[in-house]
Amino acid sequence: MKIQKLKMIFGSPGTGKTKKCYDEIVREAKQQNLQPNEILYVSFNRELKIKAEQRLCGMATVKTLHSLAFSSLNHVHDLPEGLTSDPDNFLPTTEVKQALKSLIPQATKMQNSDLSSALGTFKLIVIDEFNDFNSEFISFIRKVVEACADTTTKVIIAGDPNQRINSYLESKQNRHKNYFDEAEVMFEGVLPIETEYLQQNYRTANPALIGALNSYMNRALQADSKLQYDNEIRDIVNNRKPVLRFFTDKNKEADYVFQQIQRLGLSQRVLILARYKRDLKIYEDRIRQVMHGNASLHTAHAQKGLEADYVFYVGFQAEIKNDADLANTNFVGMSRARKKLYITTSYPKFEPSEFFDTEYLNVIDSQTVVEPERKVPAIKSNKILTTTKASKSCIDSISFTIDQSDVPFFRYVKQNAPMKKRFHNIEKLEMENGMEYSVEFNHKHKRYTFNFWNLCSMKKNGFGDEQILHSLRNECRKFFDCRVDTSKFRCTRIDLCRFEKFSDAFEYNSYCHRLKNKLKELGEYDIRDGRAEYKEINYGNQCNKVNMPNPAETTVYVNHHKSKYDKITFKAYSPKNKVNHNRIDDDTTVKLEFSIVGRTVRRYDLFRDNTDFESLISLIQHDQIKKKFR
DNA sequence: GGACTAAACATCAAACGGTC
DNA sequence: GACCGTTTGATGTTTAGTCC
Numbered sequence: 045m046k047i048q049k050l051k052m053i054f055g056s057p058g059t060g061k062t063k064k065c066y067d068e069i070v071r072e073a074k075q076q077n078l079q080p081n082e083i084l085y086v087s088f089n090r091e092l093k094i095k096a097e098q099r100l101c102g103m104a105t106v107k108t109l110h111s112l113a114f115s116s117l118n119h120v121h122d123l124p125e126g127l128t129s130d131p132d133n134f135l136p137t138t139e140v141k142q143a144l145k146s147l148i149p150q151a152t153k154m155q156n157s158d159l160s161s162a163l164g165t166f167k168l169i170v171i172d173e174f175n176d177f178n179s180e181f182i183s184f185i186r187k188v189v190e191a192c193a194d195t196t197t198k199v200i201i202a203g204d205p206n207q208r209i210n211s212y213l214e215s216k217q218n219r220h221k222n223y224f225d226e227a228e229v230m231f232e233g234v235l236p237i238e239t240e241y242l243q244q245n246y247r248t249a250n251p252a253l254i255g256a257l258n259s260y261m262n263r264a265l266q267a268d269s270k271l272q273y274d275n276e277i278r279d280i281v282n283n284r285k286p287v288l289r290f291f292t293d294k295n296k297e298a299d300y301v302f303q304q305i306q307r308l309g310l311s312q313r314v315l316i317l318a319r320y321k322r323d324l325k326i327y328e329d330r331i332r333q334v335m336h337g338n339a340s341l342h343t344a345h346a347q348k349g350l351e352a353d354y355v356f357y358v359g360f361q362a363e364i365k366n367d368a369d370l371a372n373t374n375f376v377g378m379s380r381a382r383k384k385l386y387i388t389t390s391y392p393k394f395e396p397s398e399f400f401d402t403e404y405l406n407v408i409d410s411q412t413v414v415e416p417e418r419k420v421p422a423i424k425s426n427k428i429l430t431t432t433k434a435s436k437s438c439i440d441s442i443s444f445t446i447d448q449s450d451v452p453f454f455r456y457v458k459q460n461a462p463m464k465k466r467f468h469n470i471e472k473l474e475m476e477n478g479m480e481y482s483v484e485f486n487h488k489h490k491r492y493t494f495n496f497w498n499l500c501s502m503k504k505n506g507f508g509d510e511q512i513l514h515s516l517r518n519e520c521r522k523f524f525d526c527r528v529d530t531s532k533f534r535c536t537r538i539d540l541c542r543f544e545k546f547s548d549a550f551e552y553n554s555y556c557h558r559l560k561n562k563l564k565e566l567g568e569y570d571i572r573d574g575r576a577e578y579k580e581i582n583y584g585n586q587c588n589k590v591n592m593p594n595p596a597e598t599t600v601y602v603n604h605h606k607s608k609y610d611k612i613t614f615k616a617y618s619p620k621n622k623v624n625h626n627r628i629d630d631d632t633t634v635k636l637e638f639s640i641v642g643r644t645v646r647r648y649d650l651f652r653d654n655t656d657f658e659s660l661i662s663l664i665q666h667d668q669i670k671k672k673f674r
Numbered sequence: 675g676g677a678c679t680a681a682a683c684a685t686c687a688a689a690c691g692g693t694c
Numbered sequence: 695g696a697c698c699g700t701t702t703g704a705t706g707t708t709t710a711g712t713c714c
Binding site: 209210319320321322343344345346369373 | 713714
Binding site for chain 1: 675
C-alpha cells in the first residue's frame with residue numbers, strides 16, 4: 045500500500061512553522077531511513093536557502109523553486125534558451141533574467157510523467173513560506189503535487205495567509221485571492237489532505253503582546269480563529285503592554301524611538317521596522333552613531349524571519365481598505381517582537397479600537413492640535429453670482445501653498461486622470477457646504493497648493509474677506525488632520541472680481557482704455573506686449589486666431605520692472621451664455637478679474653468705485669505674499 | 675502592478691524683429 | 695499701425711527605471 049498524502053501546516057508568526065518542517069524531515073528520515081537525496085526542501089529565496097542548509101546540516105537537498113524548475117526541465121533536456129546552469133549557483137545577468145522569467149511557466153507545462161520522473165528520487169518534498177509564492181509559482185507547485193499523486197512521495201506545505209505581502213506581484217484579478225482559503229479546493233482530489241494549525245506562540249511570553257496581535261488578526265485581518273494564538277492570556281503587566289503612539293511629525297517620532305532605545309540600554313537587540321524605506325531614512329544616520337550595530341533597520345518586506353526583543357514598528361498606516369497588502373505588512377512587522385512592541389506613527393490618526401483591543405495596549409496621543417480651529421459661521425448656500433451686480437469688489441478665487449517640509453506627514457494626492465498632469469497631481473475635494481476646491485502636489489518643488497474658486501457666493505452670503513480667508517485656511521488645515529499652523533499656508537494668489545454693467549461695446553472699450561492709460565500713467569509698470577492692446581480693441585484679431593473660448597476676453601499683461609514673475613493680470617469677460625462674437629450686447633454684465641500674484645501691491649484707483657478695495661489690499665499685505673513664486 | 679522619479683521630448687504662447 | 699514668421703523660455707507629456 046502506498047503512503048501518500050499532502051500535509052498543510054498553517055500557523056501565525058512565531059508558532060514554529062519552519063521548525064515543524066525541520067522536525068518532520070528528521071522524523072521521516074529516521075522512520076523511513078531516507079537519504080539526503082530523497083528529501084527536498086524548497087525555500088522561497090536564496091537567503092532562506094542558505095539558512096535552511098545550515099539548519100538541516102546536509103539531511104536534505106535544499107533548492108529554490110527556480111532551481112527545482114531548472115533541474116526538472118534539464119531532466120528532459122527542455123531548458124529555456126540562454127539558460128545553461130542552475131540559477132541558484134550564479135548571479136543572473138540581464139539576458140539570463142529574461143530567460144529565468146520563462147522558467148517556471150515552462151516547467152508548469154511539463155508532462156506529468158516527465159515531472160514525476162524528474163522528481164523520482166524524492167520521497168518527501170517540503171515547501172516552506174507558501175504565502176510568498178504568487179499564482180504563477182503556485183501553478184507549478186500544484187503540478188509538483190500532481191506529479192507525486194501516483195508515487196509514494198509525501199508533500200508538506202507550510203505558510204501563513206496573513207503574511208502574504210507580495211500580492212503587488214500579482215495580476216489585478218488575482219490581487220485579492222487568498223490561496224490558502226482555496227488550497228483545499230486547489231489540491232482536492234489530487235492527494236488526501238491533512239491540515240494542521242499551529243497556535244502556540246513560542247516567540248513571545250508577553251500576554252499583552254499576544255492579546256494585541258490576536259485582536260489585530262481578528263479586527264484588521266478578519267483571520268480564521270484557528271490562526272489566532274491559543275496562549276493563555278493572563279497576568280498582564282501594564283508596562284509590558286505594546287505602546288501605540290501618535291506623533292505630529294516624523295522628527296518627533298524618531299526622537300521618541302531613540303529616547304526609548306537609550307532607555308532600554310544599548311546592549312539590547314532592537315529592530316526598527318517600517319513598511320517603506322522612505323520612513324526609515326530619518327533613522328539611518330542616527331542609528332550608526334548611537335547603536336554600534338545592536339539595532340537594525342528593515343522594511344517589513346526585507347526582514348524575512350527576523351526577530352528581536354524590542355521592535356519599533358514606525359510609520360503605521362491605517363488606510364487598509366484599498367491596499368491588499370498593508371494590513372498584512374503591519375502584522376508581519378508587529379509580530380517580530382519577543383519582549384515589547386512599540387507602534388508609532390505620524391501618518392493620519394485612526395481609532396485604535398478599529399485595530400486592537402485597547403485592553404492590551406497603551407495608547408498615547410501626541411498629535412496635539414497646533415492651533416485651535418477658529419469658528420467661522422457656516423455658509424448657507426452656494427449660489428454663484430451671474431448677472432446680479434455685486435455691491436463691492438470681492439475675492440473670487442484664492443490659492444494657498446505650503447511646503448512639504450512644513451507638514452507632519454506626506455499625504456498622497458491622487459492623480460486626476462482627465463487633467464493629465466503628472467507632476468501636479470490634483471485631487472478635487474468638497475467643503476461641507478458642497479463647494480469644490482482642489483489640492484495639488486508639485487513634485488518638482490515639493491509643495492502642496494490649494495485652489496478655491498467661485499468665492500463670490502460667500503460674499504453674497506454676508507462673509508467678510510477676513511472670514512473667507514480664515515475659513516479657507518481652516519479647510520486647508522483639515523487636509524493634514526488639523527496638525528498644521530494656519531499661518532503656514534501662504535496665500536500666493538488672490539483673484540478679485542466685481543461685476544460691472546456696460547450698456548454697449550463702446551462703453552466697455554472705453555473702460556478698458558482708461559484702465560490701460562491708468563497703468564501707463566503709473567510709470568512703475570511697463571506694458572511690454574504692445575499687441576495685448578490690439579486684443580481689446582480688435583476682437584477679430586488674435587483672439588480668434590488662437591481659438592480663445594471667448595472673443596470678448598480682454599487681457600492686459602503688466603510686468604513689474606524688477607521681477608518678471610511679479611505680475612498683475614487684468615481680465616474682463618462676459619458670462620458664457622452672453623457671448624457675442626463681434627460685440628458686447630446691451631445690458632451685458634461683465635466680470636472683471638484682478639489677479640495679484642506673488643507680491644504686495646499699492647492701491648490703484650482702477651475701478652469706478654473702490655469702496656472695498658482698500659481693505660482687500662491691506663489684507664493681502666497682511667498675508668505678506670512672498671516674492672518667490674517660482 | 676502601480677506609485678514614484680528624473681530625464682527626454684513635445685507643445686504653447688510671449689517676445690521679438692522684420693515687412694508692408 | 696497692422697501683420698506675420700521665428701526664437702525662446704516655460705510648461706506639459708511620455709518614457710524608462712526604481713522600489714515595495
